[in-house]
Amino acid sequence: MIEYPHMMNSAKAPRENCIAFAKLDGSNIRVKYTNKKGFNLFGSRTQNLDGNHPFLCQAVPIFRSQFEDKLVNAIEDYWPNEREVVVFGEFFGPRSFAGWHEPDDPKEFVLFDIMIGHKNRKFLLPQEFIKVCNKHQIKYPAVIHEGNLTDQFIKDIKEGKYLGINEGVVCKGTAKTGAHRGNVWMCKIKTQAYIDKLRNKFGDEGITKYGE
Secondary structure: OOOOOOOEEHHHOOOOEEEEEEEOOOEEEEEEEEOOOEEEEEEOOOOEOOOOOOOHHHHHHHHHHHOHHHHHHHHHHHOOOOOEEEEEEEEEOOOOEOOEOOOOOOOEEEEEEEEEOOOOOEEOOHHHHHHHHHHOOOOOOOEEEEEEOOHHHHHHHHOOOOOOOOOEEEEEEOOOOOOOHHHOOEEEEEOHHHHHHHHHHHOHHHHHHHOO
8 A cells, every 4th residue: 555755844844835734643554455355455654454453543533533525525426446555544642643652542643645546546636625524514624825935934833832732734736746745746844842851851853754
């Protein structure tokens, strides 16, 4: 199953029109749909989940109960002839941090991307993703900004000027481009407070692994 691509940092991102979503602090979960078997394969960012993972397997029943039927309806509505669809979401709890989860915390799953196709795979543009999710009442991250990616917006995110944004945001271009995997450019912007928290917990190695 295809892995979610690593995103560029904001310094390298084009100063073009985008939609910025709140970045949720948890674990990346991917789920594969085929037109023969439905949603039958689950994975973390780097490995398949077989039900034995100490905590990430908890995402499976949440997805099944809250997302599966809605996503099947969306696929039948928009892409009935596609052989494969892979959806990506964040699995987290109130005290999750940098992929670490408190076992006793209640967990939730929020969808953040949909990739269509078998060989020529493409992400939905963010405006298309929002349209699909709204129509089928699928939970997705809050939209923080719509418009050009600017140095001022990047600065404001890093300085924590947007209330409720703890880790940062993910910006996604609104025009398709063949220069990026899935034909959509993406960048992440982390708040300085989150970077400081990473450094305090993991040292400089944590910045390399989990930071921007």
